[in-house]
Amino acid sequence: MSAVKRLVAAALLLAGLAFAHVGSLDVYFQGNAGPYRVLVAIRPPDVIPGIARIEVRALDPGIDRIELTPTPMTGEASKHPPTADAAQRSAADPRYFEGKLWLMSTGAWEVHVRAFGSKGEGELPVPVSAVAIRTRPMQKGVGYFLFGMMLFLSVGFVAIVGAAVRESKLEPGAPPVASKARVFGWMGFTAAILIAALWFGKIWWAGDASDYARKIYKPLEAVPTVNASQMDLRLSDPGWLEMRRLDDLVPDHGHLMHLFLVRFPSLDQFAHLHPEQTSPGFFTTTLPAMPAGHYRIYADIVHESGLAETAVGNVDLPDVSGGRLGEDDAFSKIPDPDSAIEWARDPSQPITAKQAALFSFRLKNNDAIEPYMGMAGHAEFMKADGTVFAHIHPSGSVAMASMTIASPEAMMAMHQTPGQLVSFPFGLPSPGHYRVFVQIKHGGKIDTGAFDFDVQ
Amino acid sequence: MAASIAFDQTALAVDRAERTAIPWYIWLSVIGVTSAMIGGHWDISWHRSIGRDTFWTAPHLAIQLCGIIAGITCGYLILATTFGNSSLRAASVGVLGFRAPIGAFITAWGGFTMIVSAPFDDWWHSAYGLDVKILSPPHVVLAIGMFGVEIGTLVLVASLMNRASGARRRMLLALFLYVAAMILVAAFTIIMEYTGRVMLHSAASYRAVCLLAPITIAMAPRATGDRWAATKLTGIYTVFLLALEWILPLFPAQPKLGPVLREVTHLIPNGFPLLVIVPAFVLDLIRPRIDRLPNWQHALIAGTVFFAIFLAAQWPFATFLNSPAAANAFFGSGYLEYFISPQSNQALYRFVQFEKTPAAFRNGLLIALACAIGASWIGLARGDWLRRVRR
Numbered sequence: 001m002s003a004v005k006r007l008v009a010a011a012l013l014l015a016g017l018a019f020a021h022v023g024s025l026d027v028y029f030q031g032n033a034g035p036y037r038v039l040v041a042i043r044p045p046d047v048i049p050g051i052a053r054i055e056v057r058a059l060d061p062g063i064d065r066i067e068l069t070p071t072p073m074t075g076e077a078s079k080h081p082p083t084a085d086a087a088q089r090s091a092a093d094p095r096y097f098e099g100k101l102w103l104m105s106t107g108a109w110e111v112h113v114r115a116f117g118s119k120g121e122g123e124l125p126v127p128v129s130a131v132a133i134r135t136r137p138m139q140k141g142v143g144y145f146l147f148g149m150m151l152f153l154s155v156g157f158v159a160i161v162g163a164a165v166r167e168s169k170l171e172p173g174a175p176p177v178a179s180k181a182r183v184f185g186w187m188g189f190t191a192a193i194l195i196a197a198l199w200f201g202k203i204w205w206a207g208d209a210s211d212y213a214r215k216i217y218k219p220l221e222a223v224p225t226v227n228a229s230q231m232d233l234r235l236s237d238p239g240w241l242e243m244r245r246l247d248d249l250v251p252d253h254g255h256l257m258h259l260f261l262v263r264f265p266s267l268d269q270f271a272h273l274h275p276e277q278t279s280p281g282f283f284t285t286t287l288p289a290m291p292a293g294h295y296r297i298y299a300d301i302v303h304e305s306g307l308a309e310t311a312v313g314n315v316d317l318p319d320v321s322g323g324r325l326g327e328d329d330a331f332s333k334i335p336d337p338d339s340a341i342e343w344a345r346d347p348s349q350p351i352t353a354k355q356a357a358l359f360s361f362r363l364k365n366n367d368a369i370e371p372y373m374g375m376a377g378h379a380e381f382m383k384a385d386g387t388v389f390a391h392i393h394p395s396g397s398v399a400m401a402s403m404t405i406a407s408p409e410a411m412m413a414m415h416q417t418p419g420q421l422v423s424f425p426f427g428l429p430s431p432g433h434y435r436v437f438v439q440i441k442h443g444g445k446i447d448t449g450a451f452d453f454d455v456q
Numbered sequence: 457m458a459a460s461i462a463f464d465q466t467a468l469a470v471d472r473a474e475r476t477a478i479p480w481y482i483w484l485s486v487i488g489v490t491s492a493m494i495g496g497h498w499d500i501s502w503h504r505s506i507g508r509d510t511f512w513t514a515p516h517l518a519i520q521l522c523g524i525i526a527g528i529t530c531g532y533l534i535l536a537t538t539f540g541n542s543s544l545r546a547a548s549v550g551v552l553g554f555r556a557p558i559g560a561f562i563t564a565w566g567g568f569t570m571i572v573s574a575p576f577d578d579w580w581h582s583a584y585g586l587d588v589k590i591l592s593p594p595h596v597v598l599a600i601g602m603f604g605v606e607i608g609t610l611v612l613v614a615s616l617m618n619r620a621s622g623a624r625r626r627m628l629l630a631l632f633l634y635v636a637a638m639i640l641v642a643a644f645t646i647i648m649e650y651t652g653r654v655m656l657h658s659a660a661s662y663r664a665v666c667l668l669a670p671i672t673i674a675m676a677p678r679a680t681g682d683r684w685a686a687t688k689l690t691g692i693y694t695v696f697l698l699a700l701e702w703i704l705p706l707f708p709a710q711p712k713l714g715p716v717l718r719e720v721t722h723l724i725p726n727g728f729p730l731l732v733i734v735p736a737f738v739l740d741l742i743r744p745r746i747d748r749l750p751n752w753q754h755a756l757i758a759g760t761v762f763f764a765i766f767l768a769a770q771w772p773f774a775t776f777l778n779s780p781a782a783a784n785a786f787f788g789s790g791y792l793e794y795f796i797s798p799q800s801n802q803a804l805y806r807f808v809q810f811e812k813t814p815a816a817f818r819n820g821l822l823i824a825l826a827c828a829i830g831a832s833w834i835g836l837a838r839g840d841w842l843r844r845v846r847r
Contacts (some may be wrong), residue, residue, distance in 0.1 A: 081716060139579075169845055208592070
């Protein structure tokens with residue numbers, strides 16, 4: 001395997017493991033475009049520059065038209081949007097709109113969803129991260145066709161040169177006079193030039209592929225050090241673009257990092273902690289009383305550009321006696337018999353991969369739902385094999401810090417008094433067995449419920 | 457004796473067939489070449505003004521039309537000559553069992569290469585993203601195909617021109633110079649990233665021009681024997697570029713890709729033509745004095761003259777072109793792409809310091825001089841062959 005192929009393969013593996021959410025690039029977002037509630041799904045391209053697909057479902061009636069505009073989230077370019085694109089309205093489902101947009105550079109972007117209708121117009125900015133995650137391989141058919149044509153055109157070129165030497169200067173009808181040695185000499189020389197040109201092309205192609213492979217997203221690694229009930233975490237950059245820094249993190253609903261520890265593969269211990277930054281790239285936190293085991297680490301952070309990332313790692317913990325946790329920290333054994341959370345689900349409705357859906361939960365008791373870090377609840381979706389992990393809010397999969405950078409006004413509008421039902425818009429990236437951890441605060445305590453389900 | 461009579465008869469048959477008007481396949485090939493050149497410049501302008509495209513944009517179709525016209529026209533010509541009762545059979549060459557004029561084979565080869573570049577480019581975009589540069593492997597495959605069509609058409613015209621006389625020869629000469637000018641347009645399109653107005657005080661710019669332009673400028677007079685061939689073909693190039701420079705901005709366009717750093721309301725043209733007509737005119741003037749020299753001596757003088765005169769003409773003109781004084785509809789220096797930032801060299805009319813040291817600049821110019829001499833020699837050799845091609 002060539003160095004380039006190894007690099008690409010490694011990048012593919014890592015990209016599959018983590019991004020702003022692990023194993024799930026798509027953005028799901030529920031919000032208000034002026035007077036209209038909309039559910040937006042953005043499916044970013046896996047190559048940059050590339051085409052993102054945007055799906056908008058009107059949750060309120062009255063929308064006649066949706067326009068979509070992409071801009072970088074920050075910087076001068078964010079002030080100069082291109083001409084808006086009209087999303088196509090579905091003939092079968094008039095509340096469903098679909099569009100495509102080009103994301104031209106790596107980094108934090110936002111898609112401005114502008115709704116027009118009977119109640120006027122309104123806009124909802126939806127943050128989306130644009131990063132290259134893989135190099136798409138060539139389809140076999142295309143590969144065979146191109147290789148065949150390369151051979152045909154190469155042979156044809158040499159034959160044309162031979163004919164040019166042998167006959168092109170003859171008067172019409174005159175017999176060939178050029179010696180075979182001269183003809184074959186030119187053909188051999190041409191073949192040598194062609195082989196050299198094709199070799200140069202191969203080197204050029206490999207160089208471009210290597211340059212591109214360097215742009216493929218590589219997640220931060222979370223490297224833990226445990227001392228009794230204290231865990232230090234170092235964010236290690238495996239080398240990606242120079243634009244990624246570790247001294248530019250911004251708080252996401254009050255914390256620079258949201259750290260999740262999940263015992264693997266049983267998924268029966270779950271901690272949601274908020275380490276303090278000691279210096280750029282270095283964090284520390286007190287662990288709760290946790291049983292020994294192998295734990296997966298998922299650490300959500302947001303850069304000042306609005307780019308959200310999840311650092312990933314593993315840690316083998318001994319029995320931890322535990323220390324005093326922060327006010328927003330939570331730990332739970334799964335299943336928790338004291339949990340009052342139940343899933344308001346219609347079991348007859350299957351859950352399908354890549355389809356935006358609302359996952360709704362409520363309390364079995366009569367407690368009022370209290371805001372938990374400004375939200376009615378938090379949900380963490382995890383695939384049983386650990387390849388998917390996503391931290392979701394009632395507004396969707398966008399980090400709140402990114403939303404604040406994109407539109408402080410829209411962010412403010414999201415802070416609402418919780419009702420009786422907490423809904424999370426999300427779409428699972430692939431079929432398989434999943435567990436969702438749902439965290440709702442009530443009675444002054446953070447309750448963690450866990451629910452298993454299959455995705456088709 | 458029998459062979460001689462047969463040869464005379466076939467030659468007469470070809471002669472009778474060729475006394476008529478210019479063949480349809482020549483016109484179609486010339487239309488294809490023109491379509492590709494307009495499409496190429498239109499496409500670059502599209503990317504500078506609108507940004508986003510698909511394979512099915514009008515400029516892309518105009519480019520691919522060239523490959524389709526060339527492939528079908530010359531493919532038919534090859535089949536008709538091979539299997540039909542074509543008068544061209546006597547004036548044909550054999551390639552892999554097929555027979556046709558050599559130019560038809562080259563043109564068809566170029567057409568197929570152009571068509572093959574389309575799925576390659578499409579896959580390239582899906583694998584590595586949209587390329588925002590002219591020189592990428594699939595684009596070079598397309599350019600090689602385009603050159604194949606142009607050179608094939610030139611050879612087709614040359615083979616007829618070399619057997620023609622009178623008004624027909626004059627018409628074919630005009631077509632030859634036109635196609636040669638289109639080759640110059642294509643060559644300058646390939647190196648456009650090095651010849652923008654902000655690059656014209658760098659050695660890299662002159663190296664790129666000297667690597668390509670003297671081939672065509674030395675080839676055309678040698679192939680045609682026309683006294684002002686170099687001036688005429690560079691004149692056609694200049695007029696073609698000026699037409700694009702003045703016509704493209706008449707069409708409305710809006711950026712559809714972000715970031716949009718400046719307002720664009722119409723297609724942005726690709727820049728004022730290079731002043732290659734000046735050294736071409738000087739070369740035409742001195743050619744009677746050097747044309748009988750061996751090719752290497754001719755190339756030594758012609759290459760040096762091209763380099764020196766082009767540098768002398770383009771350098772001071774670039775000073776004007778890269779200034780607000782040229783920011784008008786005639787010279788077009790005020791047209792800026794939607795993605796040009798206010799701090800960029802283009803916006804500030806500032807030259808790019810491509811070579812970081814005076815030594816690198818001096819060496820770059822010396823390489824440009826060597827390129828001009830070498831390219832002139834290649835052009836003369838190709839001209840010699842084109843003058844003698846009969847089939």
